[in-house]
Amino acid sequence: MSETTRKKRAIVLFNLGGPDSPAAVEPFLFNLFNDPAIISLPNPFRFLLAKLISRRRAPIAREIYDHIGGKSPLLELTQEQADALQTALNGEDDGYENRCFIAMRYWKPFADDTAAAVKAWGADEQILLPLYPQFSTTTSGSSVKDWKRACAKVGLTSPIKTACCYPTNPGFIEASAEMIKAGYERALVKATELGIDKPRILFSAHGVPKAVITKRGDPYQSQIEKTSATVVEKMAIEGLDWNVCYQSRVGPMEWIGPSTEDEIERAGKENKGIVVVPIAFVTEHSETLVELDIEYGELAHEKHVPIYERVRTVCSHPKFIAGLVSVVKQTQDELDEKGPDDYTVETRGWWCPDEHSCAVAKQPSLKPAGA
Numbered sequence: 001m002s003e004t005t006r007k008k009r010a011i012v013l014f015n016l017g018g019p020d021s022p023a024a025v026e027p028f029l030f031n032l033f034n035d036p037a038i039i040s041l042p043n044p045f046r047f048l049l050a051k052l053i054s055r056r057r058a059p060i061a062r063e064i065y066d067h068i069g070g071k072s073p074l075l076e077l078t079q080e081q082a083d084a085l086q087t088a089l090n091g092e093d094d095g096y097e098n099r100c101f102i103a104m105r106y107w108k109p110f111a112d113d114t115a116a117a118v119k120a121w122g123a124d125e126q127i128l129l130p131l132y133p134q135f136s137t138t139t140s141g142s143s144v145k146d147w148k149r150a151c152a153k154v155g156l157t158s159p160i161k162t163a164c165c166y167p168t169n170p171g172f173i174e175a176s177a178e179m180i181k182a183g184y185e186r187a188l189v190k191a192t193e194l195g196i197d198k199p200r201i202l203f204s205a206h207g208v209p210k211a212v213i214t215k216r217g218d219p220y221q222s223q224i225e226k227t228s229a230t231v232v233e234k235m236a237i238e239g240l241d242w243n244v245c246y247q248s249r250v251g252p253m254e255w256i257g258p259s260t261e262d263e264i265e266r267a268g269k270e271n272k273g274i275v276v277v278p279i280a281f282v283t284e285h286s287e288t289l290v291e292l293d294i295e296y297g298e299l300a301h302e303k304h305v306p307i308y309e310r311v312r313t314v315c316s317h318p319k320f321i322a323g324l325v326s327v328v329k330q331t332q333d334e335l336d337e338k339g340p341d342d343y344t345v346e347t348r349g350w351w352c353p354d355e356h357s358c359a360v361a362k363q364p365s366l367k368p369a370g371a
C-alpha cells in the first residue's frame, strides 16, 4: 500500500518517568505524590502533603540516583523499546503507518507535550500501550487518565483504544522465561560448586499499599501472581522453588507482602541461593539498578545468602517486542470490532477497563502472599 493511503496510527507508550538530573529529583517526587492515584486526598491537603513528602524524600532519592550517574536511564531505554516496536510494526504491511510516542507520568516527556506531538503528526488512531504488563490504578490507570486529560487540553480527537494489560502475553512470558532460565542455570552451577540446595526464584514486583488492592480492587497483585505462575510453567523445571514478593515500600501505610527484604532474610536462614526477578518492570531503572543490585545485594550478603543472582528486565528483547506487536494487533482488533474507548475513570471506576484481560484479573489469587 502506498504511503498516502496508509492510516496513521500513533502508539503511545506509557511509563513512570524518572529525573534527568539531580535538580529534577524533588519536582519529580512532587508530581508523583501529588497524583490522586498515589495519594487519594482532596486538595489542598494532597498538594501540601506532596510538597512535604517530596522535600523530605528528595535527599534519600538523590542518593539513590547518585549511584547511577544522578539520573534515571528509564527514558533512553524506553526510547530503544519505542524504536524497536516502531520498526517491527512498520514491517507488518497491514495498512498502517505506525509511529511510537512516549508519555511519562511524572517527568519529561509529559503527556501534554506528547499529545501535542501526536496531534501535529496527524494521527488517525491512537493505541495506548502502558509499559506495565500488570494493571494498577497507580501506574497504567493514572497514565491513561492523564493522557485523556491532555488530549482534551490540546484538542487531539482521534479515536483511542487502550491496551490495559498483558500479564500472560506469550512474547513477554517467553522473553522472561528465557532470561530467568539463564540466570537460574548460572545460580545452579554455583549451588553445585558450593554443595548446597537448588536456588529459589524470587519474583520481586514493585509493591503497592494494601488498600490499593482491597479497597480500590486493583487486579495488580493477582496479575503479578498470574505472570509468575505462567513463567514458571513455561520454564518447565521440575520441583522449581519459587515465590512472589514485593519491593520498594515507601511511607507509613501497610503494603502488600511478603516483602523482598523478608524473603532475602528467609533465604539466608535456610542457606538458599536466590535468583531475583523484577517481574513488574520491563526496563532497567533505579529500582532495579540500585535497589535490587546494590541495596538488596548488600542485604543478601549481610544475611549470609550464599548466592544472589539478579535477572535483567526484558527491555528490547526481540521476543518481548514481538509480544508488544501482538498486543497492538489485539487492541486494533478490539478497536475495529467494538469501537474506541467509551469510558472514563469517572464512568467505569478505577477497575482495569477492558474485558479481555479482566478475565485474568478476576481469577482468584493463585498463590497467597507469603505461602
Ligand SMILES: C=CC1=C(C)c2cc3[nH]c(cc4nc(cc5[nH]c(cc1n2)c(C)c5CCC(=O)O)C(CCC(=O)O)=C4C)c(C)c3C=C
Pocket: 016, 017, 018, 019, 029, 032, 037, 038, 057, 060, 061, 064, 072, 073, 074, 132, 136, 138, 139, 206, 207, 208, 209, 250, 280, 281, 284, 285, 286, 287
Ligand atoms: C509496576 C510499577 C510500579 C508501581 C506499581 C509503582 C507504585 C508506586 N510507587 C511509589 C513511589 C515511588 N516510585 C518511585 C519510582 C519508580 N516507581 C516505578 C514503578 C512503579 N511504581 C518506576 C518505574 C520508578 C522510576 C524509577 C526511576 O529510575 O526513575 C519513586 C522514586 C524513587 C524513590 O524515591 O525511591 C517513588 C517515591 C508509590 C508510593 C507507589 C504506589 C502507591
Ligand SMILES: [Fe+2]
Pocket: 206, 248
Ligand atoms: Fe514506584
Ligand SMILES: [Fe+2]
Pocket: 135, 164, 165, 352, 353, 354, 355, 356, 357, 358, 361
Ligand atoms: Fe485488563
